[in-house]
Amino acid sequence: MPGMSGMPPVRFSLAVLLTDWQHSAFPLLVVAAVLAAGYWYLRADWLLAQRGRRWSAKRRAAFLGGLVAIDLALQSPIASLTASYFTAHVVQHLLLMVVAPPLLALGAPMTLLLQTSSRRVKRLAHRFLTCWPFVAISHPVPVWFLYYGAMFAFFLTPLIGFAMQHMAVMDLINVGFLLGATLFWWPVIGLDPIPHWSMGYGARLVVLALGVPVEAFLGIALLGESKAVAPMYTLAGTRAGGGVLWAFSELFAVVAMVPIVVQWMRSEDRRAARDDVRLDAEEAAYLAAAEAYRAASASGVLAAEAGSLPVIDADTRGAAEAARAAGRGALPGV
Numbered sequence: 001m002p003g004m005s006g007m008p009p010v011r012f013s014l015a016v017l018l019t020d021w022q023h024s025a026f027p028l029l030v031v032a033a034v035l036a037a038g039y040w041y042l043r044a045d046w047l048l049a050q051r052g053r054r055w056s057a058k059r060r061a062a063f064l065g066g067l068v069a070i071d072l073a074l075q076s077p078i079a080s081l082t083a084s085y086f087t088a089h090v091v092q093h094l095l096l097m098v099v100a101p102p103l104l105a106l107g108a109p110m111t112l113l114l115q116t117s118s119r120r121v122k123r124l125a126h127r128f129l130t131c132w133p134f135v136a137i138s139h140p141v142p143v144w145f146l147y148y149g150a151m152f153a154f155f156l157t158p159l160i161g162f163a164m165q166h167m168a169v170m171d172l173i174n175v176g177f178l179l180g181a182t183l184f185w186w187p188v189i190g191l192d193p194i195p196h197w198s199m200g201y202g203a204r205l206v207v208l209a210l211g212v213p214v215e216a217f218l219g220i221a222l223l224g225e226s227k228a229v230a231p232m233y234t235l236a237g238t239r240a241g242g243g244v245l246w247a248f249s250e251l252f253a254v255v256a257m258v259p260i261v262v263q264w265m266r267s268e269d270r271r272a273a274r275d276d277v278r279l280d281a282e283e284a285a286y287l288a289a290a291e292a293y294r295a296a297s298a299s300g301v302l303a304a305e306a307g308s309l310p311v312i313d314a315d316t317r318g319a320a321e322a323a324r325a326a327g328r329g330a331l332p333g334v
Helices: 014-019 025-050 057-074 077-081 086-106 109-116 119-130 132-137 140-155 159-165 167-189 201-223 235-298 314-325
Strands: none
Touching: 025 057, 025 109, 057 077, 057 086, 057 167, 077 086, 086 140, 086 167, 086 235, 109 119, 119 132, 140 159, 140 167, 140 201, 159 167, 167 201, 167 235, 201 235
16 A cells, blocks of 8 residues: 555554554644643633532533544544544544534533623624624535535545645645534534524424435445545445444434434423413413402492403413313403
8 A cells, every 4th residue: 555645554453543643743733722622611611610600511521522532533543544444534534523513512612602701702702703704604504515515525536535645635624624514513503602593403403314315325425436435545445434434424413313302392391381481470460350350340349440451362361261271270250
């Protein structure tokens, strides 16, 4: 197998799997960025606690898990093994596009930033999120096409071979994959405030569901390849990587639907609880007004002097009747 500039072929072994971490400039820059992001997040968490407010431990774990996934993809032995094994390259791709970004989004870093930063930083963040270039590139429709289209353009064209032979290009592509996937998963997870392009729960599920056949087609295309996708890989490795990409991308899509469904159910429960409180308040007001009207009538006081019964709109009266039918207490006749 021909070697690659700056990244010689690596043979799989237990020693490589445990010890062959990358120490060139780009992986070290990744480590520095990961550590800086983790330090900021934990410090912001601590500042919030100093103000008497608790940050979710699940969000903290998700964000830190996303940072670990980035480091595993770009600095661990997985990155080393991409020099010779297409399956390792697929694992790296999955970590950068379907593992790290949703975990980072589940950490709700923008919400934490807005709750702990200075007023100046909040203004800068709001200005960035609402500027037209960011609004344009973060629109869900082009992001969806770029997210899935980039996979086809990379894996089914000579681009992968060129990039693996020029590691600076590969590093830039990996960063692009991560940033693009972050734009894709940010509104799908939907915990952070999203100006302009927030999606409902149904739309999020549709976005993920539409991607399932696309990922399946890509996996099948790699399984059916008649030659290796790049000079440094074998045909058997190409097909094995296609199978891994197909199986795990589908699995992650289904798993990602679970928290969305849970959020949707909780949202419906909260809305039902709010509706119950509102209906209870309207019913109580109606009962009180009816009782006052009946008491005034019984004492011989004219309704005009005692105050007439408030006008109850049709929706409120219908809701009250529905409540009575459900056994929540009969309303007195008026």
